[in-house]
Amino acid sequence: MLAVTILGNNSAVPAFDRHPTSQVVxxxxxxxxxxxxxxxxxxxxxxxIRRSKISHIFISHLHGxxxxxxVGLINSFSLLSxxxxxxxxxxxxxxxxxxxxxxxADTKLCYPLHFHTISGAATLVNNERIxxxxxxxxxxxxxxxxxxxxxxxPRKLILESVKENNIPLYFYxxxxxxxxxxxxxxxxxxxxxxxxxxxxGKTYAFCADTRYNESMIEHIKDADLIYHETxxxxxxxxxxxxxxxxxxxxxxxxxQKAGVKKLLVGHFSSKYDTLEExxxxxxxxxxxxxLALEGVTYKV
Amino acid sequence: MLAVTILGNNSAVPAFDRHPTSQVVxxxxxxxxxxxxxxxxxxxxxxxIRRSKISHIFISHLHGxxxxxxVGLINSFSLLSxxxxxxxxxxxxxxxxxxxxxxxADTKLCYPLHFHTISGAATLVNNERIxxxxxxxxxxxxxxxxxxxxxxxPRKLILESVKENNIPLYFYxxxxxxxxxxxxxxxxxxxxxxxxxxxxGKTYAFCADTRYNESMIEHIKDADLIYHETxxxxxxxxxxxxxxxxxxxxxxxxxQKAGVKKLLVGHFSSKYDTLEExxxxxxxxxxxxxLALEGVTYKV
Numbered sequence: 196m197l198a199v200t201i202l203g204n205n206s207a208v209p210a211f212d213r214h215p216t217s218q219v220v221x222x223x224x225x226x227x228x229x230x231x232x233x234x235x236x237x238x239x240x241x242x243x244i245r246r247s248k249i250s251h252i253f254i255s256h257l258h259g260x261x262x263x264x265x266v267g268l269i270n271s272f273s274l275l276s277x278x279x280x281x282x283x284x285x286x287x288x289x290x291x292x293x294x295x296x297x298x299x300a301d302t303k304l305c306y307p308l309h310f311h312t313i314s315g316a317a318t319l320v321n322n323e324r325i326x327x328x329x330x331x332x333x334x335x336x337x338x339x340x341x342x343x344x345x346x347x348x349p350r351k352l353i354l355e356s357v358k359e360n361n362i363p364l365y366f367y368x369x370x371x372x373x374x375x376x377x378x379x380x381x382x383x384x385x386x387x388x389x390x391x392x393x394x395x396g397k398t399y400a401f402c403a404d405t406r407y408n409e410s411m412i413e414h415i416k417d418a419d420l421i422y423h424e425t426x427x428x429x430x431x432x433x434x435x436x437x438x439x440x441x442x443x444x445x446x447x448x449x450x451q452k453a454g455v456k457k458l459l460v461g462h463f464s465s466k467y468d469t470l471e472e473x474x475x476x477x478x479x480x481x482x483x484x485x486l487a488l489e490g491v492t493y494k495v
Numbered sequence: 496m497l498a499v500t501i502l503g504n505n506s507a508v509p510a511f512d513r514h515p516t517s518q519v520v521x522x523x524x525x526x527x528x529x530x531x532x533x534x535x536x537x538x539x540x541x542x543x544i545r546r547s548k549i550s551h552i553f554i555s556h557l558h559g560x561x562x563x564x565x566v567g568l569i570n571s572f573s574l575l576s577x578x579x580x581x582x583x584x585x586x587x588x589x590x591x592x593x594x595x596x597x598x599x600a601d602t603k604l605c606y607p608l609h610f611h612t613i614s615g616a617a618t619l620v621n622n623e624r625i626x627x628x629x630x631x632x633x634x635x636x637x638x639x640x641x642x643x644x645x646x647x648x649p650r651k652l653i654l655e656s657v658k659e660n661n662i663p664l665y666f667y668x669x670x671x672x673x674x675x676x677x678x679x680x681x682x683x684x685x686x687x688x689x690x691x692x693x694x695x696g697k698t699y700a701f702c703a704d705t706r707y708n709e710s711m712i713e714h715i716k717d718a719d720l721i722y723h724e725t726x727x728x729x730x731x732x733x734x735x736x737x738x739x740x741x742x743x744x745x746x747x748x749x750x751q752k753a754g755v756k757k758l759l760v761g762h763f764s765s766k767y768d769t770l771e772e773x774x775x776x777x778x779x780x781x782x783x784x785x786l787a788l789e790g791v792t793y794k795v
Contacts, residue, residue: 207571209537234537292595295588299588300557
């Protein structure tokens with residue numbers, strides 16, 4: 196299952212009832228925190244996200260609305276006697292900023308904290324279940340999007356056929372990996388009679404802060420879900436470009452060109468009190484668009 | 496008028512519904528922000544504190560629950576086109592921490608930001624209406640309390656007597672400063688016939704994080720109101736001392752020994768779900784105690 200829970204959907208200045216960027220991505224049975232604006236840990240309490248379940252945090256860039264809550268969260272993990280390792284991925288000066296604040300407070304963290312500096316397009320995490328990559332966006336400062344790929348699961352046994360054909364237990368894993376079975380008398384029992392294909396792994400992409408940027412498309416192509424910023428409605432297209440942000444229709448166009456299945460839009464400018472128009476405008480180009488609303492979990 | 500509005504009353508780990516330390520002190524017609532834990536700017540929105548009214552911020556020490564909201568607030572002031580100067584007072588590495596975060600974001604603030612490093616017991620602000628001082632507390636790292644002194648106002652004219660005695664207009668200011676009037680024929684008209692004394696200026700002290708510390712008393716003596724931390728109930732006296740914090744009864748004893756008029760208690764440990772006992776215990780020693788509750792303004 197792929198799920199994205201929005202903790203903050205606003206751009207730089209917090210608005211009444213809207214917080215800066217942060218979201219929890221659930222994929223392959225794990226939770227990943229993406230960006231960590233001020234107040235993220237309080238939002239995690241509000242929306243009952245168990246802090247102990249987070250062991251990877253990805254920071255897109257060093258504008259405050261995307262990371263000012265990070266040092267507080269790192270601190271609280273320690274005060275709450277978090278035990279497991281924490282991995283933080285972000286652009287280069289992040290480590291120094293965090294470590295300085297830990298140092299001046301004379302804090303000894305009670306768990307291992309690992310920083311990973313990101314740069315260019317790269318694979319950040321790669322295990323049996325999942326692959327997580329970063330890719331550069333076009334923003335005023337160095338900024339990265341993140342894509343989350345659930346790996347294809349092993350094939351599923353058709354237990355009835357497996358028993359009928361007397362396949363020995365030791366060969367089950369080979370079946371799951373797609374092998375045919377050959378009996379002692381040389382008879383080939385085709386894998387496709389014994390197993391069915393597992394559903395394709397899900398893919399999610401967080402496109403961070405960016406101006407309209409087609410070079411991003413290759414990194415998010417065919418995703419099941421993407422989150423793309425829409426700081427402005429489309430009549431502010433010029434301002435968006437100037438400030439390295441996107442409009443509703445620009446986000447929708449990226450979603451369309453990348454052939455993704457669903458688009459979530461967020462990072463709304465504080466100048467907007469209501470959000471309905473964001474959805475309406477984006478849907479003109481990409482109908483399967485939803486607003487990223489705080490506290491809501493979007494499941495695929 | 497002296498007023499203190501509580502924006503956060505919790506200790507280090509945020510609890511459901513309680514935020515880290517921050518408060519707005521209103522004295523001499525000005526607002527001063529004292530400490531700025533994570534989420535302070537959002538609390539300012541929630542409680543309708545006009546950010547534009549703040550031009551002085553005092554940070555007691557560099558544990559995150561007292562300052563992690565500062566860089567976000569400084570940033571937002573700029574995004575909101577704040578014009579007036581902002582003065583920030585705090586222990587020495589604070590300036591470097593904030594400036595580094597502004598630098599990596601490539602932010603140009605649109606207003607002048609002045610850092611003032613504090614050290615020892617000193618006067619930080621001194622103008623016609625108010626004097627603000629800092630004093631060291633006993634905490635695990637360098638930490639300061641702040642005292643706010645409203646200056647005695649000029650005497651008030653008794654307009655009837657002033658007219659009856661034909662005091663010329665040009666002499667009114669001299670009367671307010673306590674001078675007698677001498678007529679052209681040398682007759683002395685006593686100031687006390689013409690004016691009444693203005694009420695004494697109010698004094699407030701924020702005692703920051705500290706363990707039980709009688710050396711603080713001289714700095715807060717006879718204050719109209721003090722805020723003293725009570726991280727723990729009194730049965731945790733040993734833990735309080737170990738961790739450089741105070742209990743209810745220790746705070747009350749300081750208030751009593753300093754002869755202050757009223758005590759506000761706050762900085763409650765997250766391990767307490769309810770707060771009634773804090774008030775009850777402190778009142779055993781110092782009856783005029785109140786809990787510092789978020790969103791409440793305490794007026795004197």
